[in-house]
Amino acid sequence: QVRLVQSGAEVRKPGASVKVSCKASGYSFNDYYVQWVRQAPGQGPEWMGIINPNVGSTIYAQKFQGRITLTRDTSASTVYMELGSLRSEDTAVYYCARRTPVVLDITYHYMDIWGKGTTVTVSS
Amino acid sequence: DIVMTQSPLSLSVTPGEPASISCRSSQNLLHRNGHNYLDWFLQKPGQSPQLLIYLGSNRASGVPDRFSGSGSGTDFTLKISRVEAEDVGVYFCMQALETPRTFGQGTKVDVK
Secondary structure (H helix, E strand, C coil): CCEEEECCCEEECCCCCEEEEEEEECCCHHHCCEEEEEECCCCCCEEEEEECCCCCCEEECHHHCCCEEEEEEHHHCEEEEEECCCCHHHCEEEEEEEEEEEECCCEEEEEEEECCCEEEEECC | CCCEEEECCEEEECCCCCEEEEEEECCCCECCCCCECEEEEEECCCCCCEEEEECCCEECCCCCCCEEEEEECCEEEEEECCCCHHHCEEEEEEECCCCCCEECCCEEEEEC
């Protein structure tokens, strides 16, 4: 069964950092990019970044540049999202999602497998 | 960034009746390859988003055929032909043409 299992809820103070893990199972870890999306209470989802687990290359949304780091541990089939300089506005549920290719007349990529989410609360 | 705007923000539907959700993008999502880079997701209460429609009109695996997506360019529609109780939740559109991906604010659907 293809799954992404995320780490548990976290509480941090403003200015601190948090590291969330996302463990993949049921498929070849190196073959699928993983994206991170967060959702603040009552808001629409917000795309944060993406990592290629095979080589570790990353792309970040400009909004998070300088604060976000995506890494992976191929031996553990796990990707990590670290967000620093936390503020109250970073309180949200953080999701990892697999980017899956589908071949039609073109090759398209969609997010079809999602983790259950990790709640991060930033509060003094 | 591309701005995605959904309407209505909430919808209350009688089971068995149709429902329609609109999504507009601030930029043309029609790629030169002829496909519209627009996906639809449903987030059921307490769950992660699940993919319903990709490339504007292609149902994802396992999605019932009562769901359909249409539209092109900047205007898109998700239709549910006959709403069922299990369809409650928040529906999001997302553009996949550019990075960063951007989502609509969501349309909450409940059943009367």
